[in-house]
Amino acid sequence: MKNYDGVALLSPVSFGYSRQSARSAAWFIGRTFQSVIDNAGVKKEDVDGFAVTSFSLGSDSVVTLTQQFQITPRWIEQFPFGGASGIIALRRAARAIQCGDAEIIACIGGDAAAHRSFEHQASIFSGFTIDASFPYGAGGPNTAFSLITQNYMEKYGTTREDFARISLDQRYNANHYSPALLGHKTLSLNEYMKARQIAGPLHLFDCVMPCAGGEGFLVMSEDRARHLKQPYCVIRSAQELHNAHPTDEIQLRGGWTEFAEALYDTAEVGPDEIDLVQTYDDYPVISMLQLEDLGFCKKGDARVFVQETDMRFDGSGTLSKKLPHNTNGGQLSAGQAGAAAGYLGLNETLRQLTDKAVNNSVPRAKVGLISGFGMINYDRGLCSGAAILARPKI
């Protein structure tokens, strides 16, 4: 596979996170788009590629948005792939830049959260969901993940205290990232353990909070980014795989197992050289699957890994091993802005590697790994993706 040389990612923006909003997705996408180009000093007319990620656009799509925003792109794309949207967007956009199909691409994710909209979205998520999972208790993704979590716990002996390690360190990170919706609250082990039970082993702080918000970034050539005098990141490697391991009875691994080796080989780094990791954390068990499948520990050993590893952004925890993980609190503390949540880890990595992180910056970070996971169609997540980003070589 051809590498992603010469492509720059820049101008990460997280916009307008709120628990509930009467605004529609087009508002979140439009306002995020405006911030993204403003921050980079790019004119709207210069944007000739436009990619959109959203679950709540309804009858609108990326092309109807071009008329709303009065732009005339020669390249459009839409990635409604939940937690893998960010990685899929950066891969597609990078190829379009390399091939000259577009010169400046804005990738924008945005989702609304009106009263009862999450219930509606969960009830019509997909054909399988409508016919075969929503009628059984209507728990939304909580149900599928409680079954996966239950199975994982029994198989590997993982306990709630282990899951708490992920939630607690992420809350600490969120306390230093102002847009995080739960960032103003601390979380103790006692509070975590005593939280309201939601589904089987899942309690309140194991579940993401759906919210509204927008995430966006720009993709262009390195030359163009240098010309704009903007700090940027490069893509060392990126991979995706969909409907991996279809014959597994229940999800204990994702597509990462199939491409992790190629991912590291292309990037010419190993898991031990990664300075910060952003996993897709709609539930702690999913972060554990990613850490295992991406080689940070062996399958089933995530419980040992999290008990040995300090995952705070500044390494201020007491544990000896350090790995800054979900350095802005992840979705568990920042909130899950629908499909835009698929950009959260990517944007956080861009901020860290372009020195735009304000209070939660990881010291001396050079290489970051992002992992994406998306689309619970029936009993498992279908999309897996991962990318390794780095500061440009000067």
Place this chain on the structure above:
Amino acid sequence: MTTNELMKSRLKYNRPSLRARARPPKNRTPLGEAFSAANLGRSLKLQYCIDCNRFQYPSQEVCQACLKDNLVWREAVGTGHIISQTALFHSLWEFFKRRTSQKPWPVATVALDQGPIVFTHLDVEAFDDGKILHVSERTQVKVFSHYDCSMRSILITTTKETDTQTRETRQQIVARMGLSKPAFRDGGI
């Protein structure tokens, strides 16, 4: 319609929590409706590809293996083993919100001996007198279908020994689980 009646009907539509009667989700795709129809009065019928000799679930337009559409509804045995089971304490849907406020709602995924993996309600009372919620992994079980009070076929997991031969025995289980009647609210609309 008087203004009062109109406002009431709007309120009933917009605020499920105010309804006198809440029912399980009724919405299905055309394939889901076909599944419901095929299972009326039957203990379990699933989509079957006559070319591949293979069952599949959830219902789909084409065979997952050969991508042709020589699919029929065929009686399935329903035996299998539990993959994972859990209980819901929270739901997005008013019917289950009212049920889970009384006691947790048990569900399970089951691997049928004939192939498909099915997502089902769990007849937890058939196991250990309902006192212990936990049904151990890989327990041998039986899955059958029946209609709920939204008149849609749903799948239920029970013990291998439970009698599910007749419509009456299946109806009893569904009634015991609280699926045969709406969840009521006193003074609701």
